[in-house]
Ligand code: HEM
């Protein structure tokens with residue numbers, strides 16, 4: 001029997017997302033984290049005060065800008081195929097990755113959309129960065145406002161749960177499977193890894 005004389009010293013680097021997809025992923029992840037904390041902070045500001053109006057309008061404005069970035073990201077995603085997943089990934093994991101990514105996109109879109117719709121069914125509308133007032137295009141309807149505000153709250157919870165699962169999945173790939181999946185979305189190319197699983201054959205003659 002012929003044994004290989006040389007160990008395959010390096011694990012090949014995984015295929016990566018495009019630079020634009022990577023930049024948008026991390027920019028939006030950071031902005032969403034900040035926007036989430038900002039939303040929670042709003043709950044501590046007493047209602048009916050000028051201070052609350054100032055910060056709520058700031059939250060609405062930054063949320064609309066993030067929403068536009070999310071649309072840009074979705075447009076990029078729909079026109080650029082992602083790199084193929086590692087061949088070692090079982091089919092249930094591929095399906096789980098696809099479903100969870102779609103769910104993340106749905107929540108990312110639903111957050112700014114539900115906030116924007118709620119604002120337009122209240123007399124307040126949006127004062128963009130506290131400078132330009134956009135009058136609401138809908139009626140001041142308490143039931144519709146409560147519906148979209150409830151959706152905003154629910155999608156915020158769902159997004160938090162999905163992001164936690166997403167990060168745990170990446171941690172599992174990195175620490176357990178060691179398939180370097182994170183490098184597909186990492187801004188910097190990693191160095192090829194040494195294959196520590198290689199065991200030189202022992203001749204038994
Ligand atoms: C881009 C993503 C956004 C995220 C992650 C986000 C997140 C949050 C969170 C976590 C809260 C506190 C919990 C809750 O009441 O739901 C909140 C509250 C709120 N958000 Fe957003 N938001 C976003 C965009 C927007 C936009 C675009 C608007 C409106 C144009 C908006 C309007 C509001 C309002 C008015 C509240 C206060 C609701 C209340 O206290 O009754 N949000 N947001």
Ligand code: HEM
Nearest residue numbers: 029032033077082097101104105163167170181182184185
């Ligand atoms: C608000 C936070 C985040 C959101 C909303 C988010 C969302 C997403 C989405 C939608 C995708 C699918 C990309 C596509 O196919 O278009 C993705 C991929 C990815 N994300 Fe995140 N992400 C977040 C945070 C993170 C963090 C903190 C990490 C690192 C631990 C991470 C690592 C990755 C990796 C490695 C991929 C590529 C997965 C693959 O190759 O299939 N993400 N993310």
